[in-house]
Amino acid sequence: MNAVLLTLPVANEQHVAEARSYGRQLAAILGFGVQDQTRVATAVSELVRNALVYAGRGTIEYGTDLEAQQLTVQVSDQGPGIASPTDVLSGHYVSTTGMGRGLSGTRRLMDHLELDTGPAGTRVLIAKNLPAPLETSDLPRIRAALLQGHRVTPVQELQRQNKELLQTLGDLARREQQLATLNRELEDTNRGVVALYSELEDKAAQLREASREKSLFLSYVSHEFRTPLHSMLGLSRLLLSHADGALSAAQEQQLTLMRSSAEELLGMVNDLLDMTKAEAGGRDLKLEPLELTQILATLRALFQPLITDAGPRLIIEEPQRPMVLYSDASKLHQILRNFISNALKFTPAGEVVVSTRLTDGDHWIEFSVQDSGPGISVEDQSLLFREYSQLRGGGKKGSGLGLALSHRLATLLGGRVGVESAPGAGARFWTVLPLRTSAPVMGHFPGGGDST
Template identity: 50%
Template sequence: MRLLTVHVRSERDVVDARSRAKQIAGLLHLPSQEGVRVATVVSELARNALSYAGGGRVHFDVETSAAPPLLVVEVGDRGPGIRNLEQILGGGYESRTGMGVGLAGSRRLMDTFHVHSAPGTGTTVRVGKRLPGTLNALDLERAASNLGRTPPGDPVSALQAQNQELLETLAALAEREERLRFVNQELEDTNRGVVALYAELEEKAERLREANQLKTTFLSYMSHELRTPLHSILGLARILLARLDGDLTPEQHKQLELMQGAAGDLLGMVNDLLDLAKVEAGKTDVHVTTFAVGSMFGALRALFAPLVTNPDVRLVFEEPRDVPLLTTDEGKVSQILRNFIANALKFTARGEVRVSATADPAGGTVRFSVQDTGIGIPPADQSRLFQDFAQVGGAGRAAAGGTGLGLSIARKFAELLGGRVGVQSGPNAGSLFYADIPLVFPDTPEVHTPEPDDPGEVPTPAARPAVLVIDDNEADRYLLTTLLSREHFEVHAAPGGREGLAHALERPYHAALLDLNMPDLPGTAVLRELRAHTATRGVPVLIVTSQVLDPAERAELEDLGASLHAKARLYAGDTAELMTALWRAVRHAELPHE
């Protein structure tokens, strides 16, 4: 719908076009600020037509088919056209006359913009501004009628109105600038507060890191100091219960069993606390090997055989079928199962605890399951089972004791290996704990497949091999001496690092068992001295310690040719691994000529 046409032949017509644009914007109910924008664009485009083409015409239309309706202003001329139009519209054109600045500015002020220019045909610029959606046909008729009755204003009045608009715009800009200054000041104050807060948080985080490091160091130190005497108590109790030094009265046997059980419970708590501290400190390493599930089940069966003291409970290990070799951390998988089995035995008064493994080739995992016929767990309590220090209450559970860390550590170890744990249970319906472990540990480094154990029993040579035990703990020396003597070794013991080093230099030994934490000379220093002397350089050294080693310490000891063995397994009755390693070392030992 055409509202008005203004012909531009002089500066007066440019002012008239601006006035008409402002008038039309008001009649079509555009806000005052939008009317000023339309008038400014019309004035700029009309002046361009007059300056570069000698004149033109301005059409004011309403496009009623659009939603919402659109006020369309078309400014056309028959001038020489615009060169470099694309460069001008892209904002990259500079002109000493200012040509192109008006087009770019008009494009930003209006809702729609289109320009066509060609040599010989002139230039047509078509811009649009969206109108209020409430505008109807009656409003358009009234606007057209008012435009026909109202003559254009004189240039002086138009100039005054324009000046007034400029003053109002300047005032609005000044007010806006003041608000921006106030907001910038607030942001600056806020930034200073945030910087101070970050500094305080960083300081607290550093203190927390230091406290966590101190906690980990303390737990590592205390675990060694606590576990050493506990291992001695357990080992000595096992020797007495085996009647190696004579028979016991029934009462003495019962007292030793109680003492052994209490020491075992305390050792389990210490180990759980240490494992938790290592996981939280990010110091738990994954030692990847390739192993068979059946052999791991065999070791677990031997480990738990003396611990199942309830004649009404059977511990059953199902033979794993169609389960391939696993390439992951055997020690952590074994510990997950040990925690599951110990938990099941604790809460099963009669029936059985069944351990099984099932492969899922499609998912690339093995599900290890431990199912019991115990008291079960209510559904409401199952979500808390794998949390740190969580102990589910209820009959038969409150008196069971423990730290509440076994299942939590199992969950963290499973996640460390890329797997997960879960439980299925119900009140008085038994429990099924499971762990889904990937067949291959993610980002597996180079895997060292362990040598298979020699078949059958280790043969005893005619001449008893000489073995040197170096350990500052009297109970540990006594226990190792007793165990090695039963295996037909000739055992010599030294109560410290310096005396042990002197013994090793006095005569040849087939092997040496060495503790690490000794006050006079640490085991690592003794090992270095042994490797430095020609007479002892080839002696196999087995490190037997309860000390927790970090990767750097393990690597250093292995680089010096020592094998590592945990006292925890030894004192738990699992002596097969140590004895097999010792016999293998003795067979390959090369004694220097005397």
Template identity: 40%
Template sequence: MSSSLFQAELRTGQDVVNTRQRGRHIAQALGFEGPEQVRIATAVSEVARLAASSTHGHIEFLLEEAPVPSLLVRVWAAESGGGLVAGRADSLRPGPALAPAQLLMDRVALRPDGEGRFVLEMAQRLPRAVPGPQVVESLRADLERQRRASAADELQRQNEELLRTLEELQARKAEVDRLNRELEETNRGVVALYAELEEKAEALRRASDLKTRFISNVSHELRTPISSVLNLSRLMLDRIDGPLNAEQEKQVLFIHQSGEALRELIDDLLDLAKIESGRSEVLPTRFSVAELFGALRGMLRPLRVHEGVSLVFDEPEGLPELHTDERKLSQILRNLVSNALKFTTRGEVRVSVAPGPQDSVVFSVRDTGVGIAPEDQERIFEEFVQVEGPHQQGVKGTGLGLPLSRRLAELLGGSLIMESQPGQGSTFHAAVSRDYTRWRGVAGEEGGSSPTVEQDFSPARTVLIIDDDEVARYLLQRLLSEVSLQFREAASGPEGLRLAGEVRPATILLDLSLPGMDGFEVLEALRREPATRNIPVIIHTSRSLTEQERGRLLPHVVGILPKSGLTRDVALELLQQALSGSGLWPGGTSSRT
């Protein structure tokens, strides 16, 4: 249903100008915004111009109520009018001259009207409801009063629009100029900041070199008098120059013990200084792990602070002979076991060893002591740092043992990391190259990397989580945050497949209920590609699986991790199975469930 608002003949240029004016007035009265008014007026005037230039045309503005409330413009013209019509008489379609109108209006359509004429209809959806009868009648009256408006009024309005547009362009240009000036000033500031940072970095390097040289020199100077104190106290304890009474023996023994503690501190400082300056020398020898454990067992058992603590060395099985610096490796393990014994009041301290990745061996020292909070687990590897707490009462130390052990492990081609939870003990994993000379040759000639069990950005320690639920991805990462892994995330199947091919993760945690491409399809795609075929996959889902679905999944995955009742122990067990299958989990096996 439609009602006419205004109609006019199209004969002269004045008619075209008036039509544009009427079109804009009608669009404004029907609630169209300024830009839409301009678009409607432009489309109407362009079509009116073409219709008037070809033959005497006619135009009518109507208010269409159904099916969609719209402003409808009908133009009658000859079919031969310059580019208005394409196609045959029985299948008319808009010609090239109507392309602008098609861009400006919601709908443009043609139909024949007989005697070589056609009707062109253009429609634009109303921005709000159809106005009432009184508004329509008032609009018709206004249009009749303005029927004879001069072309000068319309031209003046167009000029005003152009002036406003020019003013806006000038304002935008001024804003762009201002932003460019600010950007130039920012760039100059960044350059100056980089120069200042380089100066600061150079100053820090010089200060570090001075500190290293100072520690090295002072440590060397202190060693001589400390050695004299220890030797002289030993002479007195051995009664070389005569007997001592009980009180004198006690005093000399205190002197000797204090001297031993001071010598250990000096030795640690000197070792750190040598490593930092690059002057620490590695002297590789061939020895077995059994020989190393035998020496450590006798050396460390007297260090037990609490009688209820057992020191256990697991027997190494099937490990080849090591070719590395035995003294430095022994120093690493002595520091780790000594710390474990200090902070374990009951239970045991267990030392074990297993083959690691890249021809390395991983020594693990596990205790049942106080444990370390997550926020302190990196701080303890800083020099002279000790975590404050009740567990420190009665325990002495300098805070150098763990930093030195990590530096020594890296020097031997490996790394040192830890796993711990407060109240549940700690486990330190020290990885070293099995054959130091071979690792050194590869690292020197090919730029090879150290075998490591700590978190890095290599694919060997990356876990890819494919799940569209952001909360589920976050919970998994928090649950496994204490394990040294890097996580990558994908919210869809195609994105997960792309990342799996690019990153080659150590394992994949895959949700089954993914949008578009579900987990079953992702798993099949992973198994089809040679690059991703052997990546272990753990299903992480909230679905209740049927026996058929389980049978379909289990031959191709490590296991199924339900989201309901998810616990850290279960997640770690499955993750350990996945990573140990690739030899990436410290002390892991290659079994899979």
């Protein structure tokens, strides 16, 4: 609801000055700040002058819209109307006087502008949101205060405009100074950021070089260890075969212990070498079509000679149907060898079952190694895939690298690994890999539970 507070005629320059003055006074009464008072006064002055120049005369109404909570000013005339209102409001129109940008400028000064024009005349309504709520009971007080305002001459209004202009220029100068200070601070910050990036690049280069040196050292040491370890294993086997004569029970026990220690150390060296290779060049994948039956047959041929009557049985189940997956054969075999070796090592009796199944709409394949061993506690499961981690309790120890390497290789192949176990219920290690892919697939890993 628009409540009119004051209506004035527009017929000469004196009326233009008065209209501007009343606009400023009303804005002040309603609680607007100095800058908003200037905006309202400038917008009113522009509209009233347009009515005077283009129509010869007009009427201005000051009011408030209590529903929208806005100050309103309406200027109407009976002139010929505006030929291109859209162009005028957009600021593209240039009048014969060289101006034509008053309405577009007024639109920017106010929160709302409504234009109604035609051959019978033009009506322009502008509005600005009130700084504080206004009630109907406040209207008499506001109208009385506005009517008590003094009339001004054009010279007085021009003096007031000059004062406002000087104040605005002062504010602009202060803001320009603040902007210059802020720009200097940003330049200093940018220089600091550039220096920090340079330092980080140097540190990254040093870390890469240190990692390369570490990988080279571990690779060299691992290779150097393997030769004497193989010699120790060969000599111990030769002596235990009694080829050079009989051994006493104590000697045979000592040689068996030496061979077992050498085998354990060789396994640790091999794991360390594999981890070093993965760190140095593990991202060089050789993806090729692999027949699932051939993969399982290779594992069967590799582990069957190691199975003894005293240990667990190894059961490698045939797939439900022939299938081909695209992956890196050496890395896939490494993952499965680590799983099966661990299962055989920590399962004193019972069985180790290797199985496969398709998941997620036959787009992924899961390899599973289930044992009937003592099981793994929840606390130990969280450490399994970390480098150099060891299970608490139990007599057998590994290098702590095999499962960490499996985790890294599965990630390179676009999949993941995980474990499901409970004390006394055995353990199931699994890896889920994409069945067909031309590059590692990251982000979506179906099936198998949560990896550690």
